[in-house]
Amino acid sequence: MQWTKLNERTVYANRWFSVNLADVELPDGRYLDHFLIRLRPVAVATVVNEANEVLLLWRHRFITDSWGWELAAGVVEDGEDIVAAAARELEEETGWRPGPLRHLMSVEPSNGLTDARHHIYWADGGEYVGHPVDDFESDRREWVPLKLVPDMVARGEVPAANMAAALLLLHHLRLGQDVPP
Numbered sequence: 370m371q372w373t374k375l376n377e378r379t380v381y382a383n384r385w386f387s388v389n390l391a392d393v394e395l396p397d398g399r400y401l402d403h404f405l406i407r408l409r410p411v412a413v414a415t416v417v418n419e420a421n422e423v424l425l426l427w428r429h430r431f432i433t434d435s436w437g438w439e440l441a442a443g444v445v446e447d448g449e450d451i452v453a454a455a456a457r458e459l460e461e462e463t464g465w466r467p468g469p470l471r472h473l474m475s476v477e478p479s480n481g482l483t484d485a486r487h488h489i490y491w492a493d494g495g496e497y498v499g500h501p502v503d504d505f506e507s508d509r510r511e512w513v514p515l516k517l518v519p520d521m522v523a524r525g526e527v528p529a530a531n532m533a534a535a536l537l538l539l540h541h542l543r544l545g546q547d548v549p550p
Contacts, residue, residue: 370395371396373393374392375391375392375393375400376392377390377392386409404482406482406485407483408484411442412443412452412454412457412458412490413442413458413531413535414441414442414456414458414459414467414490415459415535416467416468416491416493416495417539418512419494422514423512423514423515423518424510424512424513425511425512425513426438426463426506427508427511433528437525437526438527438536439532440532440536441458441463443462451488452470456490460498461502461506462501462506462507464510465498467492467494469492470490470492471490471491471493472489472490473535473538474534474538478529478530487531489535515536515543518539518540519537521536
């Protein structure tokens with residue numbers, strides 16, 4: 370069953386996102402107004418070192434008033450290459466410049482409400498270039514053993530679904546173990 374968008378108008382917009390209202394026709398002929406949020410693409414990155422540790426940020430999210438482990442992430446600027454944005458965000462938020470980045474996955478974290486796409490990358494190493502410029506983004510940055518990731522996710526220590534999915538996939542790829550359901 371496919372919904373049909375008849376039209377869409379912007380209700381509010383800024384440089385980060387727009388809130389739009391769409392007139393939608395349902396397959397049974399009914400109509401409804403549906404709000405949606407249009408967002409810039411998000412670039413996400415991390416580094417895994419030779420000890421199979423992943424570089425994570427411990428941060429507070431005021432919207433949900435929660436703490437958790439995350440990967441460095443941010444919006445892709447107009448005209449910016451997504452891979453370049455991922456490398457930039459990693460360096461700004463952690464102080465680490467990644468080696469060659471490899472695409473891990475792209476996800477739509479809330480496709481019933483927003484068109485956001487998160488593009489997640491990782492590198493097999495990096496170079497520490499100094500204290501992070503955006504140190505206000507996290508309380509601390511740590512190398513965490515990948516073998517701990519499934520238990521961290523299960524305990525809710527990685528609350529963002531996109532980050533949990535990426536870390537579990539990275540765990541599987543690097544350690545070659547099946548991830549528990």
